[in-house]
Amino acid sequence: MAESVHLNRRGVLFVLSSPSGAGKTTISRKMLAADPDIALSISATTRPMRPGETDGVDYHFVDVDRFKTMAADGEFLEWAHVFGHRYGTPRDRVEDLLAAGKDVLFDIDWQGAQQLYQEAGPDVVRVFILPPTMDELERRLRARGTDSDEVIAARMARAANEISHWDGYDYVLINDDVDGCFDEVRAILRAERLKRRRQIGLIGFARDLIRSVPEADTKL
Numbered sequence: 001m002a003e004s005v006h007l008n009r010r011g012v013l014f015v016l017s018s019p020s021g022a023g024k025t026t027i028s029r030k031m032l033a034a035d036p037d038i039a040l041s042i043s044a045t046t047r048p049m050r051p052g053e054t055d056g057v058d059y060h061f062v063d064v065d066r067f068k069t070m071a072a073d074g075e076f077l078e079w080a081h082v083f084g085h086r087y088g089t090p091r092d093r094v095e096d097l098l099a100a101g102k103d104v105l106f107d108i109d110w111q112g113a114q115q116l117y118q119e120a121g122p123d124v125v126r127v128f129i130l131p132p133t134m135d136e137l138e139r140r141l142r143a144r145g146t147d148s149d150e151v152i153a154a155r156m157a158r159a160a161n162e163i164s165h166w167d168g169y170d171y172v173l174i175n176d177d178v179d180g181c182f183d184e185v186r187a188i189l190r191a192e193r194l195k196r197r198r199q200i201g202l203i204g205f206a207r208d209l210i211r212s213v214p215e216a217d218t219k220l
């Protein structure tokens, strides 16, 4: 049997953004459950914890002073104000995951996606998730049952602004059906992992293959 070949590859920084309620947390959870090679970047936030959330799992819940210190100390890869609170991506966890050979999943808004792209360029893959309609977006926010009417109104008011950044993304999906959208997200990740520029040592591997043919005609 032929020897199997394994090339290492650069990790993917996989960003999911959407207006609040379109379903990125739902899709993220499915991805993490289905794929041991990708792990979640756990953001720090100053927003209050929701029922069902766990500190250190869903977010690191910190107060404003702590957040400001972390930002001043350069602990964030990116951070932004969203819905009147601060949210940021701690640098250490992302670097540790990449060093361990994992891909990293980010559930962040368009401001974070832009900053991350400035930091890490083509290692970043940006996916934007749209709701099928704005009525359905509001229905999902209400059905989630985690936010007051006031919070839901603020999120709906901001949704159009968030959607207006759709063209800053590499892929745009409509989350009509969760399973269908999840399949599309997985297909994107699978294809992105195979991209030539992510394969470390591919140039040398191809060159050695060519050189291993003594009489090779490499001229066109």
Ligand SMILES: Nc1ncnc2c1ncn2[C@@H]1O[C@H](COP(=O)(O)OP(=O)(O)OP(=O)(O)O)[C@@H](O)[C@H]1O
Pocket (backbone or CB within 6 Å): 018, 019, 020, 021, 022, 023, 024, 025, 026, 027, 140, 141, 143, 144, 175, 176, 177, 178
């Ligand atoms: N395709 C879908 N059809 C119906 N309901 C959905 C679909 N996708 C997600 N939902 C539901 O919509 C609600 C909002 O989804 P979710 O919390 O994943 O949104 P989100 O984009 O992560 O929001 P936020 O930015 O506020 O965290 C949840 O109750 C989820 O179960």
Ligand SMILES: Nc1nc2c(ncn2[C@@H]2O[C@H](COP(=O)(O)O)[C@@H](O)[C@H]2O)c(=O)[nH]1
Pocket (backbone or CB within 6 Å): 017, 018, 019, 020, 043, 044, 047, 078, 079, 080, 082, 083, 087, 088, 089, 107, 108, 109, 110, 111, 112, 113
């Ligand atoms: N720029 C960043 N945006 C983030 C980060 N973590 C989460 N988010 C985004 O905030 C909103 C609201 O999230 P919610 O959990 O309060 O509903 C949503 O769009 C998230 O994607 C972050 O570290 N940086």
